[in-house]
Structures are given as C-alpha cells and as structure tokens.
Amino acid sequence: MEYETVIGLEVHLHLKTSTKAFCGCSTEFGQEPNSQTCPVCLGMPGSLPVLNKLALEHALEAALALNCSIQEFTKFDRKNYFYPDLPKNYQISQYDLPLAKEGYLDVQMPDMDKRIEILRVHLEEDAGKLIHKDEVSLVDFNRAGIPLLEIVSKPQINSPEEAYAYLVALKSVIGYLGVSDCDMEKGSLRCDANISLRKKGAEGLGVKTEIKNLNSFKAVKDALSFEVTRQEGLLQEGSTIVQETRLWDTREEKTISMRSKEEAKDYRYFPEPDLPPFIIKKDMIEPIRQRIPELPREKCSRFMKQYGLPQYDAQILTVSRAAAEYAEKCLQQQGVDKKIISNWLIGPVSAAAHSRNCGIEGLGLLPASLIELIRAVQTQQISNLTGKSVLEEMLLTSKSAGLVIKEKNLAQISDIDSLKAEIDAVIQENQKSAKDFISGKENALMFLVGQVMKRTKGKANPKVVQDALRRRLTDA
C-alpha cells in the first residue's frame, strides 16, 4: 500500500516591538529574570491589558505579505488553562475571528514550485518561562506578554522536505518585513507540526499526531521523517494511529507520546471582555501595504532577469533582504561579469560571513572593493586561490585589494622569462617526473607545475607554468 503524507504547520513568531503586546514593558531578550515586568504582564489583580498598536501593525504587515485577507471585524479571546508560566491562567489570543485568513506562501522545491495555503494568522501573547533547578521550579515572566503571531498552514504540505522549505520561505518573507527575528534558538520562532498519512489518492485525512518541542528547522524535518516512518509502519501492519501529542527528543532522534486526545484540554474560549472588538478599516491597511518591500520571490526573478543569473544563484542571493540588497550593489558595479560576481558572493564572501556569524552585508566590505579584487583575479594579476587569501586580509585589515597584493607582493608572475630559472630548477630536481611525462604520463606534468608553484610561493601563474613546462619537455 502506498501512502501520502499530509502535514500542517503552526508557526509562532515573536513580533519585533520594543514593548510588550498589552503593556509598556521592554521585550529585550536575555535580561535579568523578571526585570521586565509590570502589574499587567504579571497578571496582577486589577490590572488591564491595552493593545500595542505596533504589534497589530506588524501582524497586519505579515498577514498582507502572506497574501491573507484582513478581517474587518476582529476581537481577542481568552484561552483558559492553568500553568505556572501563565500569569493570569488564561492567554489573550484570538479564536473564531482571527486577524487574517486565507493566504498562501509559494515554496520553491527542487522539481517545482508549490503553493501552500495559509488557513489563518492571529495575534496573541506569549507566556513566561519555567526554569527547573534541583528541587525548585522558578518562573521568569520577562517573556510573558511579548506579542506572538500564529501562522497556521492548511494541511497541504506533503513531505518533511516541503515542510522545511515552507519554513525557510516563511522566515525569508518575515525577515524581509523585519517584523520578527525568526530566531529559533532565542525562541522568537517556534513551530508545532500536525502530521497524518492517507492512502495515495484518498480524499479524507488520516488520524494525525501533533509534534511539539521542535527547536530547529532541521528538527522539524527530522521529526516529521521519523513520524512518516513510524506511522507508515503502523499502518502497514494493520494497526491504527492514536491521535495524540508527541514530543521530539533531539538526542534520541525520535518522537515520544505526551498525551492522548482523551486528556485533551478544554480551553473554554470566550471573548476577552477587557479588550473591545475592533474594526480594521481600509485606511489603516493601505499605509501598511505600502510598507511591504519587494519580497524574496519577486527579487529572485528580477535578479534572474536583470542580471542574467541562474535561478540557483538568484535564490541564494535573495534569501535575506540585507544580503540581497548588498548583493545588488555589487551586481550593479560595472566591468565584471555578473555570474562571476555571484560566484564570489555565494562562494568565498558567504564563507567568510558564515565563519564570522554574520550576513555578507555585515562584513564591512565595500562593493567597489570586492569588485576591485574580482578584477585582479580576472586580469590574472593574482590567482583565484590567492584571491581568497587577499579577501581574508582585506576583511582583517580593511585595506584595498590592490594594497594587499602590493604589500604582500602577491602579484602573479605571468612573465615566462622571470619563471625560466624556476622551471629549469624543477626539471633538474625532478628528472623522473619529467621522463614520466615525456613517456606519456599526463599526471606528472601537474606534479611539476605544483613544484614550480611551491618554489614561487604560489605567485606563479599556473596556466603559464603549465604551458611553459609542456613546451620545454615536448620540444626537448
């Protein structure tokens, strides 16, 4: 029996506002526990929530970028459950009238594009954090009340890889807007996954499990892959799937049962009486729509069209907005082939950024300086390999490519006359290899080229050396 995987993702994003959703406390990450609290976010009796307008605007911006229709009439609801990290023992959330509905996100898969529809987008508040220490449990309420955006996809994701690609695309779009850091490590992006299997071609949905405790995109993919295998195994042997919540155990790399549907909670949602319902008028939406920048997919196609880049390159260069804007400044420089600029950006420049834990735009490398370096390689003033070390030196010292090449005397030697002595010496010292080449062993020539490069400390132009050696040995 062949099965089809059906996945739906619930993503929670911390919205980037300087103050919390319903009070004036700071949202800064990593501060002294409970230092960013007030009667409102501590849920003290008598305190009342007041909606942070910026959180609403960020939420609307994200919803618009995800092609959702904004609901004109919306309200908050209380989700009631007891938990020590929840100061009021209810969460202010949205239930039957979410802020936005019916959007979509286009996701790039290796073989095709896929449109994944978004069911709803709503605004809610985050809870505090429990810290378990030896015999005691402590609560840090700094996070309590930070605005959260919940984005729920329809069950239209058909593989763990698609789920991964969806998250990457979502993070990219949200990152472009700048409304969230989308940092899973800091908890500013969290994801729960619903997964079920059904017979290939079947209409209805199978029994699903919900997976929690997913702390990286990779964990999402791995946990879903594990579930596909687990559920398929059960179905193949004729067993049934239990509808339940399962936790991903990163160390054991498996999902474990947390609670079954029978124990499922009744959240007793009802309209939040402390916050009157509100009408979102067109004149509030339009200025927010104007704010939305060119999004990754549009930018990618434009890069392909405008700079003649292959899709692979354009896609990598446009994942982050800041990087894409930097890349575009480089691509706009004259006199160098766009594809070569792209190769440099995706290759050595990205590698340097990666090792510094920043984006390519964060290296402090001026586009003009990068182009100067690329030109030095293109004109064979330096080799490709030397180019990479020059880049490192430029990043370390902030010197220009020209200056680094000059100071370190790195200019490539392409003049045969100045290489003659070295070539003679190498042939002299490696008679055997020379003979091997003459008798037809092509590999021996590369060995000799390497020896010349070594003697010249990498400055010799390998192409010139190779030609000269070949001529010398075959003419002899």
Next chain:
Amino acid sequence: MDICRFTASELIEKLRHNELSPKDIIESLRKRIRALDPQVRAYVRLDNAPFISKVLENVFTPDPTRPLKGIPISVKDNICTEGHATECCSKILEGFRPPYDATVIRKLKEAGALILTKKTNMDEFAFGSSTENSCFGASRNPWDLAYVPGGSSGGSAAAVAADEAFLALGSDTGGSIRQPASFCGIVGLKPTYGRVSRYGLIAFASSLDQIGPLAKNVKDAAILLQAIAGYDPLDATSVNASVPDYSGSLKAGIKGVRIGIPKEYFVEGMDQEVKEAMDEAIAELKRQGAVCKEVSLSHTQYAIPVYYIIATAEASSNLARFDAVQYGLRAVAQGHVQNMISLYKKTRGTGFGEEAKRRIILGTFGLSHGYYDAYYLRALKVRTLIKQDFERVFAELDCIVTPTSPTPAFRIGEKAQDPLRMYLSDIYTISVNLAGIPAISIPCGFTRKKLPIGLQVLAKPFDEEMLFKVAYTYEQNTPWHLEKPRL
C-alpha cells in the same frame, strides 16, 4: 455637633472657611469608627496598619485645583491602594498589597482627597447581596443591626449611613452599589460602563463592573463621580468622552422630563411597603412636573439567568489567576509542594469561600465544550435584546424609574442558605449592568420597621446628568435623606 454628621459638601465649605482642619476631620472620623464599628463592622482589618497614608497639615490652605482637598474617602476592599492590603475580603488574597493605585485612587489623590487605608467590607470578590460572604464576617445595617446592609458594597454603604464615612467608593456588577445604598438609606450610583476606569478594580465580571460613589446625598455623589470619571488610557473599555460638570445638573427642576415606569418591574414578589413607597415617589415626581408613562422592557424576565451565566463565566476566568504562584495565599508550606496541581487544589480549595466556588464552577460549566452555545453564546444574544429594550424606551423617554430592590433589607442569615433567593433580590438592578447604562439609587421612604427603601433612576448611556437632575429634584422635595439611624 459631631463633625462626622456633615456631608462632604458641607466639609468642603467648612474647610474653605477654616472652620475645620483636615486633622479635626480625621480625628473625629477615627473616633467615630472606633466607637461604632465594633457593632456596624463596615471596615475590615481595623486593628493594624495606619488609618490614612498621608501626613496632615495643621492649617488648611485651599487649592482650586484640588477640589477634594482634606476630604476622607473610604474604599471597598476590591479597589487597589498602593502598599495597603486589598484582599476582596477573601482568604485567597491574604496579605496582598498591590504595588499600584487604581486609577480612581490616583485621581482622588490628585484631587486632594485623603484615602483611608482601612478598606470597607464586601462579599468575597463582590459575590453576594448582603456582605455575608466576606471572610471577615458580615457587616450590619446601621438602621437595625440584625439586618444586612446589602451587598456587595455593604461595608461602604453601612459606613456612609452610620456616618463612619463621608464618601465611599463601591463597585457595581449587578447592583452592588445601588442595592446596599437602598438598604442603608443613602445615595449610590453606578456610572455608565466606560465612564469610570476599571484599572485597579479587582475584576468580578469585566464586562459588567463599574466603580461608583456612595454618599449621604445626591450632591456628594456628584462631587465624587466628578473626581473619578473620565477616560483612562490604561483601560481599553473606558470611553474617551468629555465629562460634564455634574454640579451644574443639580439645579434644574424636572418639569417636562419624560419618565418611564416599566410594567415588568411591578409584579409579584415586590414587597407591599416598597410598592407603596414607589407609588408615592412617582406621585411626587409628577408633582414636580415630570411626565410618567408605563413602558415595557419585555426581556426583563431573562435578566437574572443571563446575568448569572455571563457574570460567572467571566468570574471563573478572572479568578483563575489566584494560584499561589506570585501572591496571596499559598496553602502548602515552602518545600512541601508535591506538584503544581496539588498546590492549586489546596490553595483554591481553602482560599475561596462557598459562594466563590459556586460561581467559579457555574461559570466554568457555562463555558465548557458542548455547553458554550447553549449557555454563554445564547446569554450574549439575550443580553443584546435586553440592551435593545432600553434603547427603544430611551428613544422616546428621558429616564426610567423603578424600585432599587423588591424588598427592604433582610435579616442576617435569612437568605444565606438559599443562593437562588439571594440572586432574585438583584432583579431590578441587574438589567442596568447588562445594558451598560447608568443608574442611581436614592432614599424614598421607610418601612414600618424603619428600614430604608430605595428609588432607582435609570438613564441612557453617559447621561448621568439626567440621573442627578431627577434625583436631586426628588431629594430636595422629600425628607428621607435627612433621617439618621439611631446608633
């Protein structure tokens, strides 16, 4: 004459003319409370802690920007006062000292008022109509100590009636200011929902609660409302509308004012003496030139069930925060907590009184999966119908007049074992909260046993001026507000 007998407006005059100092006022008040409160029990936690949190000036200097300068104000135990116990007369909030003032307290302090740190008694979390549900025990009706003062703001009402307070703040969710005012023969007003900030009022039912004044006469009630009314950015449900000068509405007569008398309110269950007092009050209003007309509020019969579904639902959620994590009672000793659930159960099991538990369970039930549509959602729909009843009447008339309560005060213990009968005593006050409109209760007579009877006036949203106009005119032509209980 005992200073405590004065009204707030008289005090203001006497302070202005330097006939009294704030110190004199506080001293006499302290003395009177010490002498009378062991019987009346209007205040709670009397033995410890200071009386007011402010150092008093010996010489009074008038300040036109501080109209309540030197005037003591008593506060119900569910309104937060910074640094002073605010426990809603519940064991579960034992030792809770809010780190902040309610907006009304801040406003009163800014107006120069002296806030009594001793709070007035109430039914636990305002759940009740008699103050018998207080963890500190019941307050007494100053007119007859065997009777309840009403509730839930019974402590505030008894204090004002016994001259143990000049002005008091109460809260009204279903009649909790007006019913005790009527039982104690004083004036009590529930403002329009949104007129007064709820910030710092420990919530019972958020969509119904309002803070309001209890006073010796209509003028004093207007003075206190003036000081606390207005938009508050900290309360999203407070309404951003200008507050009129209420003292201005105290002069006008009521000639031509159109008054509705709802026929649904004059039915079985109404005490005969209350009915007679009502008939007489309506006759008096007519003599003053008002035009009275019978009207229909056809959904009145549903008000009590609707109220008890909505109010308990909101309460069950509002009271969820009392969980021993941050403040209040913790029924399990440090180091002996086995798990969270047992801590919750022990704390909430011992901390809440009977009525609180009853309402939490009722409210939780009404919101539960499978029952929500039949109870909560339906109640919301009927609430809209009740609101529309009033809108229809107010499209043609200026105000509505009703009794405040179907009976005068009842004996302590009389209804304590019968919650349903207790709930029914709110029948005339509850619709007002469901509709969000303002209403005032003023004395309109006494029973043969010398228990006060209250007249309720209702007006359209934000028309508190109409309430003052009608109430003041009635008061100026009747002697009831001048009578004092013998203590």
